[in-house]
Amino acid sequence: MTGLPREPWWHALPTMETWIPCGDGQHPIRWEAGRLRLPAHPDAEGELVFAALGGAKAACVEVAEAWHRHADDLAVLALGPRGPADRVDVTWNDVTECRSGWNGPWSVTGRAGSRAIVHGHPRLPAHPQAGRPGPRVRPAGSRPAGLGRPGPAAWREDLERAQAQRLDMLLLLALGHPFQMVLSGLVAASWSDGGARAAERPAHRPALEAALTGRLAPAAAGWLGIDPDQVDACPHEGTGWGHLELTGTGAARHLLARLPAGWLAAVWACGLAVADGHLIVAVQRAAWPDARVLAVRAPGRAPVPLHIRATGNTGSPGHRAHWEIASGRAGTDAETGPAPPEGEADPS
Amino acid sequence: MDSERAERHLRLTGEAALRRALTPPLGAARGRSPDVVTHPLRRLQWAAAALTAVGAVDARRAETIADEFATALSLRQLSPAATRPMFRTGLVSPAGGPGAAAPAAPPPRVIPVGRMLRFRGDNGSGELYLMSLVVTGDQAAVPALARFRPGERKAGAFLRQPYPAFEAMTAADDQGTTYQVVPVGGAMRPGWTGSLNIVPAPPAGALWLELSGGDPGSVRIDLGALAAAAAAHAVTAGPLSAPPAERLLENMVQHTLAAAEFPAMARDTADGVGDVVAALTAAGALSPFSAMPGQLATVCERLGITDHGIAGRPAAALPEPWLSVLACYGRRHPPAIRDGVAAVAAGLPGMDGAQITLAGLHTLRGQTFLHVFGRGLAQALPSQRLGAYPPFGWWLRDDASHWHVVVQRHWEQHVADGEGPIELRVVPPLGPETGSGILFVTTRTEQASVRVPLAWWATP
Numbered sequence: 006m007t008g009l010p011r012e013p014w015w016h017a018l019p020t021m022e023t024w025i026p027c028g029d030g031q032h033p034i035r036w037e038a039g040r041l042r043l044p045a046h047p048d049a050e051g052e053l054v055f056a057a058l059g060g061a062k063a064a065c066v067e068v069a070e071a072w073h074r075h076a077d078d079l080a081v082l083a084l085g086p087r088g089p090a091d092r093v094d095v096t097w098n099d100v101t102e103c104r105s106g107w108n109g110p111w112s113v114t115g116r117a118g119s120r121a122i123v124h125g126h127p128r129l130p131a132h133p134q135a136g137r138p139g140p141r142v143r144p145a146g147s148r149p150a151g152l153g154r155p156g157p158a159a160w161r162e163d164l165e166r167a168q169a170q171r172l173d174m175l176l177l178l179a180l181g182h183p184f185q186m187v188l189s190g191l192v193a194a195s196w197s198d199g200g201a202r203a204a205e206r207p208a209h210r211p212a213l214e215a216a217l218t219g220r221l222a223p224a225a226a227g228w229l230g231i232d233p234d235q236v237d238a239c240p241h242e243g244t245g246w247g248h249l250e251l252t253g254t255g256a257a258r259h260l261l262a263r264l265p266a267g268w269l270a271a272v273w274a275c276g277l278a279v280a281d282g283h284l285i286v287a288v289q290r291a292a293w294p295d296a297r298v299l300a301v302r303a304p305g306r307a308p309v310p311l312h313i314r315a316t317g318n319t320g321s322p323g324h325r326a327h328w329e330i331a332s333g334r335a336g337t338d339a340e341t342g343p344a345p346p347e348g349e350a351d352p353s
Numbered sequence: 354m355d356s357e358r359a360e361r362h363l364r365l366t367g368e369a370a371l372r373r374a375l376t377p378p379l380g381a382a383r384g385r386s387p388d389v390v391t392h393p394l395r396r397l398q399w400a401a402a403a404l405t406a407v408g409a410v411d412a413r414r415a416e417t418i419a420d421e422f423a424t425a426l427s428l429r430q431l432s433p434a435a436t437r438p439m440f441r442t443g444l445v446s447p448a449g450g451p452g453a454a455a456p457a458a459p460p461p462r463v464i465p466v467g468r469m470l471r472f473r474g475d476n477g478s479g480e481l482y483l484m485s486l487v488v489t490g491d492q493a494a495v496p497a498l499a500r501f502r503p504g505e506r507k508a509g510a511f512l513r514q515p516y517p518a519f520e521a522m523t524a525a526d527d528q529g530t531t532y533q534v535v536p537v538g539g540a541m542r543p544g545w546t547g548s549l550n551i552v553p554a555p556p557a558g559a560l561w562l563e564l565s566g567g568d569p570g571s572v573r574i575d576l577g578a579l580a581a582a583a584a585a586h587a588v589t590a591g592p593l594s595a596p597p598a599e600r601l602l603e604n605m606v607q608h609t610l611a612a613a614e615f616p617a618m619a620r621d622t623a624d625g626v627g628d629v630v631a632a633l634t635a636a637g638a639l640s641p642f643s644a645m646p647g648q649l650a651t652v653c654e655r656l657g658i659t660d661h662g663i664a665g666r667p668a669a670a671l672p673e674p675w676l677s678v679l680a681c682y683g684r685r686h687p688p689a690i691r692d693g694v695a696a697v698a699a700g701l702p703g704m705d706g707a708q709i710t711l712a713g714l715h716t717l718r719g720q721t722f723l724h725v726f727g728r729g730l731a732q733a734l735p736s737q738r739l740g741a742y743p744p745f746g747w748w749l750r751d752d753a754s755h756w757h758v759v760v761q762r763h764w765e766q767h768v769a770d771g772e773g774p775i776e777l778r779v780v781p782p783l784g785p786e787t788g789s790g791i792l793f794v795t796t797r798t799e800q801a802s803v804r805v806p807l808a809w810w811a812t813p
Contacts, residue, residue, distance in 0.1 A: 083367075083421040084428060091375060093428050178428065211357055215364030222372065233372055237365075 014194045014267065015039045017275035017291035019315075019326070021183050026097050027064040034068060034180060036187050041072050068180070071173040072188065077195035077202050079209060082216040082269075084174060085189045086182060088223045089276060093185060095178040103175050190274025197267035206240065206266065213266050214239050220269060221262055224278035229304070231258050238262040246287040251304035260304060272298075280313050280328040295331065359409035359636035360418070366397045366632070367422035374426055390426055397422055399625035400632035407597035409636040461489045461710045461726060461772075464578045465696040467810040472566030474521050477501050479544070481566060482694045482811050484713025486551075486574050487726045487774075493551035494537075494774055495564070496713040496724035498694060500544040500813045521567025524551055526559040526576070534564070537774065539762075544813070546715065546722060548774040588791060590702050590801040598638040600795070602645045604746035605629065606652055606675060607758040611780040613682040619656045626653065627662020644668055648675070655679050674748050677756035681781045692717050693785040695807040697724075702803075705796040707733030712774070714783070714807060721782035723749075723759060728772035733796040745777055748793040749805075757781055759792070785809040 020038075024031045032045035043049050043065045053070075056062035075081055086093055177188055196202045196213060206213065217240065222233035229251070241247035241263040248263040264286065271288045272278055275296075278285060283300035286308050290297045294315035299308040315326035370393030401415040466483040479501040487494050524532040532555070538547010555562050555576060565571035593600070605626055612618040630646045633639035639646070647668035652675060653661035671679070681687060694715045701709040706729045713724040734745070747759035762776040783790070793802045 080421060083418075084425050087368075087371070087375075091429070095428065211360040211364050214361055215368050218365060219368035219371070222368070233376075234369055 012290065013039050014190060014197075014270040014288075015187070015275070017271070017277060017288055017293060017296045017315075018187065018190075019293045021187070023181050023184060025064060025068065025180070032063075032065050034065060034184070036184065041069055043069055068176050071176045075173060075177060075188070076191045077200075078192060079196070079212045079216070080170075080174070081177070081188055081192045082212070084178070085185050087219050088278070089182075090223075092182060093178050095175055097179050100172070100175045100179050103172050186274050186276070190270040193266055193269030193274065194271075197265060197270060210240060216269060217262075217264060217266070220273050220278070221264065224273070224284065225260050225262075228279045228282070228284050229258075229260065231260055232256065235259045236262070238264060241265045246299055246308060249284070249286075249301060249304040276315075276326050277313070277328055280311070281330040283311065283330075285313075294326070296328070355637045356410055359404045359632070359638070360414060362632055362635035363397065363401055363404060363410065363415065363418050366400050366628075367418060367425075370394050370397045370422060371425055375429065394423060394426065395625065396628045399628045403601060403629040403632050404636055404638070406601050407633065407636075407638045409598075409633070409638045459490060460700060460708055461487055461728065463487045463698045463700070463710050463712060463726075464574065464576075465698040465808070466495065466572065466574055467694075467696040467808070468572045469811060470564055470566050470572045471568035471570055472499070472519060472522060473568040474519060478568060480813065481549075482715070482813055483549075483564070483572060484694060484696060484715070484724060485698045486562070487710055487712050488554055489726075489728065489772055491554055492772060493554040494548040494712075494726065495551065496548050496726075496774060497538075498544060498546045498715045498717065498813060519549070519566070522549070522564065523567075524562060524564050526555050526563070527561050528559060530555075530559070532562075538776075544717065546717070546776065548724075588802040588804060590704075591799070593795055593798050593800045596638070596640075598633040599643060599645050600746075601633070602626075602630070602639075602649055606649055607746040607748075608760055609652060609656065609658075610675065610678045611758050611760045611778065613656055613678065613780075616657055620658050623653050623656070623658050623661055627664070630663050648672070652679070655683075674750070674756035674758075677754075678758060678781065681755070687781075690716060690719055690721075690782045690784040691786075692812050693809045694811045694813060695785075695809045697805060697807065699803070699805060701794055702801050704794065704799040704801060705729075705733035707796055709794065711792070711805060714779070715813070716782050716784060717813060719782055721757075721779040722762060723777040723779055725775045725777055726772070727775055730772075730775070745775075747777070747795065749779060749783075749790045750793070751783060751787045751790045753787070755781070757783065757790075783807070785812070 018036070020036065022033050022035045024033050027045065032043070035042040035044060046052060046063055046065050049066050049069060052060075052063055052066050056066070084093070178185055180188075193216070194200050196206055196209070202209075217238040218236060221238045222236040225231055225236045226233040231251075235253075235258060237260070239262075242265075247265060247268070248261075250261045252259045252261070268286065271291075272285050275288070275291075277288065277296065277298065280298070280300065283302055285298045285300050287299040288296055289299060289310065295312065296314075297310060297312050300311045300313075301308045311330050312332040313328045314331040315328050317326045373393045374390045398419055401410075401419045404410040405412045405415045463485055465485045467485075468483050470481045470483055472478060472481055479499055482498045482500075484496040484498075487496070519534060519536050522534040524534050526532070533550075533552040535550040535552055536545070536547055537550055538545060549564075551562070559576050561573050561575050561577075563571050563573045595603070605623070609619055609623045609626075612622045626649055630639065630649070634641060634646075646663050646665055648671055650661055650663040650665065651667040651669075651671055653659070653663070654667055656679075692715075695713065697711045697714050699711045701711070708728040709730070710726040711723065712726050715722055715724075745759065745761045749757040749759050751757065757779045759777045759779050762778045787807055789804060789806045791802050792805050794800065
């Protein structure tokens with residue numbers, strides 16, 4: 006988001022905490038000042054060394070490891086929530102079941118991983134007149150034979166990797182919705198300008214485009230009353246906040262948006278996508294529970310700076326903040342003034 | 354073709370699937386109606402299969418995307434049974450290609466047999482109609498059709514034992530060597546059809562092979578007549594010019610037409626054509642000026658499938674073969690087709706490294722099957738990689754200028770690596786009054802048309 010103030014994307018988030026089963030008790034996991042913290046494990050690194058020597062690894066430490074392993078993993082955006090109302094409810098029982106199901110790689114069933122995944126085969130009719138075919142799959146446990154195909158060792162490694170990934174994802178999703186949103190933001194930030202993976206963005210454009218569209222569409226539906234299937238978003242490259250364009254009328258309305266990947270982190274992951282009838286397109290400055298943002302009242306209109314404030318508590322699972330305009334309300338001069346050239350939003 | 358556009362389309366289709374499952378239409382509870390989940394997911398799966406089949410997106414990438422969205426649905430506890438991921442991690446077949454074809458081997462040898470053999474076993478008795486003997490390097494097989502004698506099959510045997518009891522079948526050659534006879538095929542009421550595999554293959558020096566079925570009488574096959582499969586008379590041969598996307602759509606047309614006799618089946622078969630067309634167009638694999646989507650829409654509508662989902666107008670004109678098949682099933686009183694077995698023994702020109710031998714044809718109870726022995730087919734045929742449709746989609750024009758689609762007998766019939774027999778269904782069926790036809794064969798990049806004389810010799 007070149008041209009816009011650069012500050013940590015997570016400044017609009019509160020400190021949040023959840024408790025997880027660890028050892029014989031329950032331990033807190035905390036998101037605070039942009040970091041995941043393990044208050045019950047002040048020497049997590051020492052515990053890792055101990056685990057490497059054959060000792061037991063604490064569940065909290067496992068979570069932290071998974072968190073860091075997937076902090077730039079686009080699969081998080083594919084699996085995670087699309088909005089505040091999208092609940093991905095994974096329990097610690099699911100995690101336990103996943104662990105106990107570790108009977109070797111042959112029980113592994115999915116790359117992305119879920120308790121509900123049981124690989125089956127689409128029903129293929131026994132006779133061409135008996136029904137619809139499905140894409141060709143091989144029976145469970147079978148593997149293709151022939152030249153150039155992975156050998157049993159490689160296949161086994163592949164499945165073991167998939168199982169580990171599956172457990173990681175369940176661990177992370179079991180932290181609850183607020184943490185799922187934060188992790189999504191963390192991933193998005195790593196692919197944004199200045200992020201560790203920013204340079205690789207062109208090669209992953211489809212995934213980022215889907216992540217943007219999948220999250221903007223429900224937000225835009227609430228903002229404009231538009232059919233979410235009529236929303237397309239793509240990553241904005243270059244300076245400024247991006248671009249919004251609404252075409253058509255009635256049911257044929259179509260919203261085309263160009264937003265930076267960082268929008269997912271600084272705006273969406275902080276629950277700021279829509280506030281008081283405005284689409285928030287950028288955060289200029291934030292310090293929970295206040296944020297100064299650039300907001301668009303309607304497509305085609307220039308973004309205006311607004312001061313918004315969160316009410317409610319996002320610090321515990323099941324709660325989420327509600328952002329309201331604290332100043333610069335609709336109808337003020339700030340909103341009706343001339344639009345700055347695209348990409349040069351008023352930074353004041 | 355643009356792989357980025359293809360992946361983008363897949364992922365956006367997945368997002369739409371997830372959104373629709375999360376916000377079902379009014380009256381459908383979230384996660385309660387399987388259709389709310391399965392339908393959007395199927396749309397993603399068909400798009401993935403189509404884009405993979407035409408090479409627009411890497412199979413492993415498509416697998417990952419489809420898995421991710423299926424997992425996203427199941428994580429939201431939306432009807433787990435309905436959200437099983439389509440693809441198995443790590444089980445994607447590698448892309449086929451000319452370089453992956455089977456190593457060169459001597460061409461198959463084939464001899465027409467055209468004899469009937471009585472058999473008797475514990476579970477019944479009947480007649481076997483032996484079409485030909487195909488011998489390759491280390492395999493020998495006799496495509497055959499079995500009819501059971503009425504009342505002599507024990508009750509329930511058909512269900513318990515899908516293969517007829519050929520335990521009394523024996524095979525021996527002039528040197529006294531005996532062979533195992535292993536039936537490979539499937540029940541087809543009121544009989545059985547498939548191949549009798551002769552294990553091991555008779556050695557080069559054997560003069561004859563005699564088959565007996567436990568009933569008086571035997572069939573002796575003169576192995577001295579075994580020769581390289583007589584080359585079918587090639588009418589044309591050359592590279593295939595149609596782009597992969599159009600070939601995939603034609604394949605969909607062929608399979609829809611093959612089910613034309615049964616409207617519900619045709620509807621099932623055509624399910625997803627709109628999604629496939631949209632995916633191919635979005636990926637740039639299908640030209641926006643292609644006539645194929647409109648033609649496909651016309652076929653659907655002619656078959657009463659109005660909700661095909663293909664954007665754009667149906668085409669006014671259809672290719673002649675399609676019209677011919679549609680006309681056949683549009684008849685109020687289609688002609689009755691008599692049963693029969695025809696000897697066919699011909700080899701096709703090598704295509705994409707595959708060697709295809711035509712080994713027989715039979716019609717039973719209004720269904721016609723072409724028996725083919727193929728080597729290297731798995732690499733030579735399209736749509737083997739998570740393909741939306743089985744790879745066979747051939748045409749046959751009979752000597753009365755009527756057209757027939759030639760498709761796989763079973764959707765799930767796997768075209769094995771290496772070599773093996775395949776049964777292809779010919780629709781509409783052929784009767785003994787048909788003396789010959791021209792078979793139009795396509796592989797991944799090549800096509801050929803060959804004249805196929807049909808010597809009908811028995812009426813089972």
